[in-house]
Amino acid sequence: MKIYFVYPDISSFHGLPYHAGLASIASTLIEHGHEVRVSYFDNINKTKDIVQDIRAFKAKLVGFTTVETQSRYAKHLASEIKKTHPCFIVSGGPHATLAPESMLDNNSSIDAVIIGEGERAVTELVEKLEKGESWSHLNNIVYRDKKTEHLIKNRLNPLIDNLDSLSYPATELFPYQDIINRHNIAMFHFNRGCPYRCGFCSNVALGKIYDLPSNRVRFRSVESVIDEINATLSKYRLRDDTVLHFSDDLFTLNKKWITHFCDLYREKIGRPFWCTGRSNLMTEEICAVLKKAGCVLLMMSVESGNDYIRNKVMLRDIDRETMFRSFDLCHKHGINTLATCIIGLPFETIEMIEDSIKTVTKLKSITSYGINIFYPYQGTYLRKVCEEKGLMSSRIENDFIERKGSILNLPDLPNDKLLYYYNNWISLIMRHKLAKERIKYALRNWWQVVRKTAFGDKIRHIINNTRLGKAFKKYIMKHVWSRNYAERTV
Numbered sequence: 001m002k003i004y005f006v007y008p009d010i011s012s013f014h015g016l017p018y019h020a021g022l023a024s025i026a027s028t029l030i031e032h033g034h035e036v037r038v039s040y041f042d043n044i045n046k047t048k049d050i051v052q053d054i055r056a057f058k059a060k061l062v063g064f065t066t067v068e069t070q071s072r073y074a075k076h077l078a079s080e081i082k083k084t085h086p087c088f089i090v091s092g093g094p095h096a097t098l099a100p101e102s103m104l105d106n107n108s109s110i111d112a113v114i115i116g117e118g119e120r121a122v123t124e125l126v127e128k129l130e131k132g133e134s135w136s137h138l139n140n141i142v143y144r145d146k147k148t149e150h151l152i153k154n155r156l157n158p159l160i161d162n163l164d165s166l167s168y169p170a171t172e173l174f175p176y177q178d179i180i181n182r183h184n185i186a187m188f189h190f191n192r193g194c195p196y197r198c199g200f201c202s203n204v205a206l207g208k209i210y211d212l213p214s215n216r217v218r219f220r221s222v223e224s225v226i227d228e229i230n231a232t233l234s235k236y237r238l239r240d241d242t243v244l245h246f247s248d249d250l251f252t253l254n255k256k257w258i259t260h261f262c263d264l265y266r267e268k269i270g271r272p273f274w275c276t277g278r279s280n281l282m283t284e285e286i287c288a289v290l291k292k293a294g295c296v297l298l299m300m301s302v303e304s305g306n307d308y309i310r311n312k313v314m315l316r317d318i319d320r321e322t323m324f325r326s327f328d329l330c331h332k333h334g335i336n337t338l339a340t341c342i343i344g345l346p347f348e349t350i351e352m353i354e355d356s357i358k359t360v361t362k363l364k365s366i367t368s369y370g371i372n373i374f375y376p377y378q379g380t381y382l383r384k385v386c387e388e389k390g391l392m393s394s395r396i397e398n399d400f401i402e403r404k405g406s407i408l409n410l411p412d413l414p415n416d417k418l419l420y421y422y423n424n425w426i427s428l429i430m431r432h433k434l435a436k437e438r439i440k441y442a443l444r445n446w447w448q449v450v451r452k453t454a455f456g457d458k459i460r461h462i463i464n465n466t467r468l469g470k471a472f473k474k475y476i477m478k479h480v481w482s483r484n485y486a487e488r489t490v
C-alpha cells in the first residue's frame with residue numbers, strides 16, 4: 001500500500017527535517033512490502049504542494065506525527081487533503097498519544113489516532129485497510145464512533161522490549177544528506193524511555209498509558225547500535241568533523257551500557273559526538289569514557305539554577321552540590337556542555353530567575369547556554385498544577401511559538417519581564433563573567449555560525465593546510481575548544 005507521512009514542524013527553531021519515530025515506522029512498513037513517502041511541513045504555504053504530492057503519489061493512508069503545538073497544523077492539512085483526496089488519515093506521536101480526543105474533535109478530518117509505539121499498530125492497520133477489513137478493534141487505535149460519537153480507546157500492544165528486532169530507520173526517506181551538509185550533524189536515536197519523573201516532561205504521562213510509573217527504558221544492544229551507525233555512515237558523505245547526534249532522552253543513563261558503547265564506538269567509529277546527560281549520573285568514570293570516545297558536547301540541562309524551582313516545582317531531584325560536581329567533572333575531563341534553562345514556571349519570581357542566572361554563571365564547562373520559556377504540555381504534572389491554580393491563559397494567538405512566549409498568567413512574573421530575561425539570557429550571564437570568558441564565548445559561538453558558510457570553508461582550508469594555520473588551530477582549540485576536538489580537523 002502507498003503510505004504518506006507528514007512531519008509538521010512550523011516555526012520550529014530546530015528546523016531539522018528528520019523524525020526518528022517516522023523513520024522507524026516507515027522502515028517497518030517498507031519491510032512489509034509497502035511504499036512510503038515523507039514530507040516535511042515546515043511552512044503553512046506548503047499546504048497546496050503537499051496535498052498535490054499526496055494526490056500524485058495516490059496515497060491510501062496519510063499519517064501525521066504530532067507534538068502539542070503542531071497539532072493544529074496537522075488538523076489543518078488533514079482537512080485540506082480530505083477536500084480533494086479520499087484516503088484514511090491517522091495521527092500518532094506524543095501529543096496524539098496523550099490527548100487523542102483533541103485530534104478527533106467533531107470538525108477533525110483525522111479518522112483515527114494510533115497511541116503509543118507505532119511500528120506494529122500501523123502495520124496492522126495498513127493490512128486491514130488493504131484487505132478492506134474492519135480496523136476498529138485493533139490495538140493502540142483510538143477513534144470516534146460514528147453513531148454514538150463516543151471516543152473508543154482500544155487496548156495497547158505491549159512496549160517493544162527487543163528494540164534490536166526493529167529494522168534500522170529509513171533515513172533515505174528524509175533529506176538526511178542535506179542535514180549533514182547544512183548542519184554538519186548526523187542524527188540517531190537508539191534507546192527509548194526515561195525513568196525520571198520531571199514535572200514538565202511528557203515521559204511520565206507516556207508511561208502512564210501503559211500503567212507504568214515512568215516511561216520504561218529499553219536499550220538496544222551496543223553491537224546493533226554500532227552496526228546501525230556504520231550502515232548509515234556508509235550511505236552518506238560526512239566531513240571529518242561531522243558530529244553524530246544521539247538524541248536519546250538520556251543517553252548516559254546506564255553505566256554498563258554507556259561504558260561498553262564508548263569502548264566499541266572509539267574502536268569502530270571514532271567520530272565526534274553529542275549526547276544527553278543528567279547531573280546525578282556523572283562520575284569520573286563516565287566522564288573519562290565519554291571524553292575518550294569523542295564526546296564533544298554533553299547536553300546536560302540545568303533547567304533552573306534556583307533550588308526551589310528545580311526541585312520543588314520541576315521535580316528534578318538534583319541538589320546543588322550534585323549539580324556543581326557534575327559540571328566540575330566535565331570541566332576536569334575537558335567535556336563541553338550545553339546547559340539549558342527554563343523560565344516562566346508556576347510560582348517563579350524575578351528573584352528566582354536572577355538566582356538561576358547567578359548559579360548558571362558559576363557552573364564550569366558550559367560552552368553553550370540555552371533558554372526556553374515554560375510550556376505546560378498535556379498530561380504532565382505541571383500542566384495539572386497550572387490548571388488547578390488557574391494559571392492557564394486562553395491567549396494562544398496564531399503566531400504563538402512555544403518556548404519563546406508564555407501561555408500562563410503568572411502573578412509574580414509579568415510577561416514583559418519574562419521576555420526581557422528570555423531575550424537577554426546570555427548577556428545577563430556574561431555580565432557576571434570575566435572579560436576573558438566573554439571573549440572566549442563570543443569567539444566560539446561566532447565560529448560555530450561562520451563555519452557553516454563558504455567563508456568558513458575557506459578559513460578551514462587555510463587552517464588545516466598551512467603551517468601557521470595549524471599552529472593557530474592548536475592554540476585556539478586548546479584554549480577555546482576541548483583538546484580532544486583539537487586533534488581533529490576544524
Ligand code: B12
Pocket residue numbers: 007008009010012013014016018019020021022024025062063064065066067068069070090091092093094095098114116117118119122189192193200201202203206247248249377378402403
Ligand atoms: C529527540 C527529540 C527532539 C529532537 C528531534 C525530534 C525529531 N524530529 O525526531 C528535536 C530537538 C529536533 C526536537 C524538537 C522538538 N521537540 Co522534542 N523530543 C525529542 C525526544 C527526546 C525523543 C523523540 C524521539 O525521537 N523518540 C524516539 C522515537 C522512536 O519515538 P517517537 O518519536 O515518539 O515515535 C514513536 C511513537 O510516538 C509513534 N509515532 C510517532 N509519530 C507517529 C506518527 C504516526 C502516523 C504513527 C502511527 C505513530 C507515530 O511511533 C513511533 C515509533 O514507535 C522526545 C521525548 C520523548 N520521550 O518522546 C521529545 C519530545 C517529543 N519533544 C517535545 C517537544 C515539545 C519538541 C518541540 C516542540 C520543542 C520546540 N519548541 O522546539 C520540537 C518539535 C519538533 C516537532 N515539530 O515535532 C515534547 C513533546 C511534548 C508534547 N506532548 O507534545 C517531547 C515529548 C519532550 C517533552 N518535553 O516532553 N525534539
Ligand code: SF4
Pocket residue numbers: 194195196197198201202203204249250278
Ligand atoms: S530526565 Fe529528561 S527525559 Fe527524563 S523525565 Fe527528566 S526531562 Fe524527561
